[in-house]
Amino acid sequence: MSGSRGRRRTPAGRAGGRGQTRLTRRGRVLAWSAGVTAVVVLGAGGAGAWIYQDLNNNISSADVDDKLGGDRPENLSPGSKNILVVGSDSRDGANAKYGGNDLTTMQSDTLMVLHIPANREWAAVVSFPRDSWVQIPACDKGDGKMSAPHKAKINEAFAIGGSSGEVAGAAACSIKTVEAHTGLRIDNFMSIDFSGFKGMVDALDGIEVCPKQKIVSDKAKLNMKAGCQTVDGETALGYVRVRYGVGDGSDIGRIGRQQEFMNALMKKAKEKLTSPDSLYGVLQSGTKSLTTDPAMAGIKPIYALANQLKGIPSERLAFLTVPNYPREADFPKDLANVVWQYPQATDVFTALANDKEMTKAQLQASVKNLVYASQVRVQVLNGTGVSGRAADVAEKLRAAGYTVVGTGNAPQTVAKSAITFPAGLEKQAAVLASRFPGAASTASADAAAGLVTLVVGPDLKLEKLE
Template identity: 65%
Template sequence: MRDERPGRGRRRKKKGPKTRLTRRGRILAWTGGVLAALVLGVAGAGFWMYRHLDGNITSTDLEHRLGDDRPDNLSPGSKNILVVGSDSRAGANAKYGKGLETMQSDTLMVVHLAADRKWATVMSLPRDSYVRIPSCERGDGKKSAPHSFKINESFAIGGSKGDIAGAAACTIKTVEANTGLRMDHFMSVDFQGFKGMVNALGGIEVCPKEPIHDKKAHLDMAAGCQTVKDEKALGYVRTRYSVGDGSDLGRIGRQQEFMRALAEKAQKKLTSPDDLYDFLDETTKSLTTDKDLAGLKPLYDLANEVKGIPKDRLTFLTVPNYPRQADVPSDRANVVWQYPQAAELFDKLAHDKEVDKKRLKAASKKPIPTRSVRVQVLNGTGVSGRAAEVAKDLRALGFTVTTTGNAPKRVGRTTVSYPERLRRPAQVLASRLPDPATRGGEGGVVPGAVTLTVGPDYEGLR
């Protein structure tokens, strides 16, 4: 494995057959191509080829950067892999953004592999997700202050001086803090490496239904089926504002479809040793992983674990969300995660339970904006000021706090109580607490509000 220094020269790529964009041949999103190719090629690779490809992969040591305040591993044997599509503005990537001197994450996914390796879920986190970002180490040795912003800013904070380890560490801390899922591994694929992977396969065919003209993505495409490579392939997976509703959610769908097609082609078309080498060379040069996953052997072992998963049990989904404008009318740029659906999704993965995508989608059809949940906060601890502290936490998440006060008596456990007609708003509130008691059919003193009685077990909101 090499250290974190610029890569080596590139070999000329040979042209290969094209493939049509399809839903078949599903494998792990951004990492699908490399895993599929490794299954095909590593076992028969010569020693020189193996050593060269193994040396291409950049590794980074993250353990000492993550601290001790991390989620517990609730499902030993399962694996959570954080996958980032890196939007670095360094080197050849500089033309994709003016005034951006930090590293950026363009795509963010959590790949959950079940302990029995019989199913897997690829969960996309929209990069415009408005979340809490914990304090992180910057590249200059200073620490950032905890705050709320787009989730992809975490990559930029840690990578403010081009340090991939810092970018990865801050992103992991942010994802863990907001999902409660402990990340076991990290992978990053950069823009230029992605382009090289596509070129080594001879391009991928896409079929846009309407022309795409996007100056930011450097893309000018006619409607209809066509094979894309080089800058067009890069632009196609990056384009956002000129297609559909212009949201990051639409882009996530295109990226997932594109990578499924890339993975399928890697599986079916890489029969030539030269083509296989070119693809593996480009792929491994684009990869940065944690130290435990770095190298062909760990990736090959991972590929062997993945390849037996049935296609119908590999699920791609996006964290349920809605426009933040519903909570903050002036914010038209971000989304917030939808509760209680997001919490239920995270809890299922944390406990290694397979997600029913159709059921999740149905439950997410009518989101309840956090702002619409009215809460009265009562202090049941006997400790002065607790209701005001918790009210501040709730307002930071967007809840509408109506009143604060003292409970009639002390309680042993934090409790959410509500009249039956406010069951759904109460579920939104309860899902942001670690393990509250809930009491339906009990109204508070404030009409139309859910009551949160704070107990001594309160440790903050999630």
Template identity: 65%
Template structure:
């Protein structure tokens, strides 16, 4: 086509090469699962179709919406892509969910980490019921929200209170960055109607529920057994929650990941016929919003080329280690909290571009230490009045039990977590919430963990 994009002959040659080599993995997220299919199919669909599809993609200008308080990029060459399944109530999406929901909602939230060498990738799901700290965000009307703690998906609604997906994305990025310490490089969002159109264009996707599903909230009534779903049933299947399994968001995440695997496999089979694929591409691009750097088929094609060679055994799906918040707050049966120190280790590994051992992570996460069970004595080692009280307030907000506050014998530069040997696991949880702290065993201490606030203390994570 004379513009650097691959022609049909080149595409057929590449497709033949793919059939002759072992099957490779793709980044199978809401948009990532069909990313390579989307751009490869569009490249062979003709110039008019390419222009049409390229123009469908919405661009969100995020740079001026994000302030300077962002995590440092610790691994050159790696990429973190924040992917959101948008539960917007605007337009045709209005019939889903509660009638009183007027703001934009996020139904699925994940971070796709691409290693700098592009030899492995991790897709990290963030349960939308994660109870986290949400920073102050622009609401879209010039006003700012106050910092507070709530479900992580509320950040999308706060920023999108006026219907602007750029504002919604900015608040979500700030929330994810401040709670994980991971700097986001790109953003993608796909709404309900786009997902349904993708499935319909492929003639539906086969699913095999083990038990019947009856969920009025998801507009779903399904018999048990294998069946092909499309339209409202497909949408309901990936959205249903309370009527399947334990009713948790974690179960829904697992179903969504399996559904997207099946969708991506079926889409790859149809990529050889641009005419047949056009409806699929049109539905996807019309409902796709990205940051400005990814807003177009050409940059998406470049990204697809980077990830298409990742082997399946080096593509890891996992969920942030967590446990029911009810273990911390008995009256809260609706949320989960991230499990420390396991969550902090996971974030640190991805920040430094280190491949995650999923089996080891899961093994280490089997026996969480509830935060209220951790008794903390806080000492002020800064030489400035009030620092112990400030730290104690932060600790209580995270659920820790503060037993006392006081002054350290002398000023100290480094913030330190110390404990007797029998409280080592409790100390690990606390230390993981205090960036750059030093840990040590203190045989003189008894019954509690001691946090000595040093001159380097900048707050909890």
């Protein structure tokens, strides 16, 4: 995990850009769709059968089932599918020169979930900023040891599981982390090594990019002028990975640049469909950089996926980013990370878990007037009769950024946790309630003024607050 920090900005100035829905990575999904379709065309004739088989054998397989454990979310909508897509940020091989020497393990530079509903009439891609500050669960490190649960950037999960250099462990830890924080059951995964982009770009005789400002980065080995220019594979690889020294230095900015690059790559690939040599070079690089679970390991299952996406109207293919804001809004000294915005993040995950369509417009409307965790003033009352429960919950809430103003005992024990609040604090109560599924949340004239009150019941599980 990189320890570098971006330039300090006020939370209000940053949250607007980070908290909004973005159309990200559409080019990646469509590029794979076009590419796989081309593979099938190549293999349709007898002369192309060996090419088809060659490309099919390029795709690596990694079984993660024995590394995930038994405590996993259920698929609440049989027939729907969630695919975790990881862009590998390893420093091995062709990647070695693009970044600092402090990274010695695989990293997930890109992390998203593709949700395909049971009716196949719409789809959603949810992107997770790599700077998301989350709890990483205990993971198999591949050396016979388990990592300890701890807070970190979400992309560290890939590095922890991949400590031994195996994609299976890296993917498994990422899956466990995403499942723990979203409640979504991950059915398949695809890991794409960014080094594959280099060969794809070179096979297409370069890709045109149009940076708005000059880019000079020792880490990314870049010295690019502003304006449109055609770049080769080596420059392209640095361009899609560079972060610091470009724009605001954020991961969100890099996401937009990667999406623009992939759109340009997709257009160029379509132009080259009539050139067998160029097309074969693109597909060789693309398939060699791909690792999937056994069920997805092959041209046929990937083509089936591409075919399903192809049939979905573009206006019903939603590209979303988990609602988020700079963590410095809750912890002023943290200039490097983001936290997810609740209850909006929960609303996205709940909708997809229940196979309900979530559109860009819906999410954009929901993230207006963000409420930070630190803006929620909470008093915690113990309704369990077990000494110390209010203090334990208060500690967890403070660690999550909430402003806990006091603890105490409830007038009587309760069977279930409950939240009460005075009129005017509906949004603050909703932020807190989203972290306690099942807890009743009620406006009350008797609620403490200016506070959201949480009465802790025996149903509340501390581990769910991580």
